[in-house]
Amino acid sequence: MSEIRPFAAADIPKVADMFQRILRKTDRPATPSLKAYLGELFLDPPDFDPDIVSLVHVRADGSVSGFLGALPMPMELNGMRLRAAVCGTMMVDGHAEDPFAGARLLRAFLAGPQDLSLTETANDVSTAMWRKMRATVLPDYSLEWLRVIRPAGFAAALAASRFGAAAMLAPLARPLDAFLHRQGKGTEPQWSHVAPENQNGAFSDTEADAERLLELFPALTANFPMRPQWQAETLRARIAHATRKANYGDGIRRVVSTRDGRAIGLFIYYGNKGGIGRVVQILAAPGQEGAVIDRMIDHAARRGLVALRGRVQPALLDAMMGRRIGFLHASSSIVHTRDPALIDLFRSGKAFFNGFAGESWARLIGDRFD
Template sequence: MQFKDRQILALDCGSFVSDDRDVDPFAGARLLRDVLSGPQDLSFTETANDVSTEMWKSMRATVLGSYSLGWLRILRPASFAIEAATNHMRALKVMRPLGHAFDGVLCRAVSPSSWLIYGPTPGKADAFLTEPISDVDFATLLPELMTQFAVRPVWRQGQLELMLRHAARKRSYGERHQRAVKNRGGKIIGLYLFYGNKGDIGRTVQVVSEPGLESIVIDCLLRDASASGLVAIRGASQPNIIQAMIGKKCAFVPSAATIVHTHDQELLEALKSGQAFINGLVGEGWTRFIGDRFE
């Protein structure tokens, strides 16, 4: 990774497990200790559950609260309620047409500015277009949009393109929507990657924009998600995105924790102050371990 004017070695820590925990309850803790004592300048994870979080904290790691929130924007409330309930009771799928009909009534009866429904409203985003973008172009443009961050990844030639091809394998998440946001002059000012079929709750892996244009890129993301027939869309937070989502009727809830461990105090302060580009494509969110089926 790049930290200001120097390169650092970073370790992305995914899941860790141990066999026969009842016999050796501290095996996982020793494993984590050995990992964190490696030669890297920075260790981090974006997928820590409650048990892992406490273990990391015992190793003097730091939880980044502004990176550990999940955001949710409901687009079609009745359909969203039914879709969320089907995760616990599959038989409720038969009610999807009813939800679709009720959302149609709400759309006609309620103002688009209401919390109850989503509807594109006139705004600055109308002056911007979105279009699908290839893995090659996405991989070329993303590093250019990351230069605003003091801590950011340094991918080898072809590495990010390979990751994006790998990211296509998320059968549990549905169709991949990889798009660029451009102004009328054709300049690309933002990128995003999300998944979901019509009627699904969509999942966002990455959102990035030029500084100061985050709000417009998020408006375009919500507009595309709604046009794709999603009933809601969710994703992991980043500090600059949270700020831009204020007023867009997004709910924020605690999600898997993003945690960092470093002995470099200057680096830690940059991470704590939201100057890092992590989560999503800099973590585990892009891999098929999250969202694919292994049969």
């Protein structure tokens, strides 16, 4: 008879093998680096809680056939501490042999001691499982946004991501984008350029080190009634994890300030010239969301990126309107709790979730383990 039990160090080789085959879709063996990171992330996470643990599904013969990664994340609501857990990596080996293994893992996770169970990476199959267990899908947290900066370059980069030979189109895209930029310059915002008002000099952005981020994260999330209970040492660990995402490109961490040096926001993204940048976090003081988004787009444009994409925060949606930002759905953000009042906070966008308040900071999303 199969069972669910806590993830242990002895399970790492099997889980790493599943990660390669099921999530990375490669037959290459798991590297020592990947195995070490799985142990670091899921056996000693930044906000370690001995009662909130990752889980494995074990067949009757004792072999591990499934895994669910649980990341503790203390939250606070108007000064009250809440225990939250983020369901990260979830996978099942041999699904056809035991189609209910994933459901058993999820049910065991939701039965844990946490007040809130969350995920931001649920695919269609796992979303259906969450729904059956009376969880709430959060549409405003589940959207991804896309801002094209260089249309021809974006098309070439998109083609190259599917067909490697299409990378040869990139040099041809540059003069076309330059032409489109000249045609649109000085007019209303277009997909082909950054509007002049984004560069009016009222705001500037400068590089942020880890200590500056440690200072700004709590300050810029303080206006959310429901937010992570950031502790300096655990937030520092998340920032360290997020330093490298080699599959996405170079990491960029910038603080946006007014002319007198007052910080009004920050943005963190990854990307290289000619590529599509991945934004992990945008934070802004109330009323300054548009300025922060503009500085981020302008910075990416100056670095030669062809587009930016990231996960929506409800607090940013209004500012994104009118900035030629499109929206799509790739995975779902979901909350499960026995307290309806907590669900209402998420539905109304008053909870800070996704990005660093989720799992996107972890290296498993976007990094290589060569």
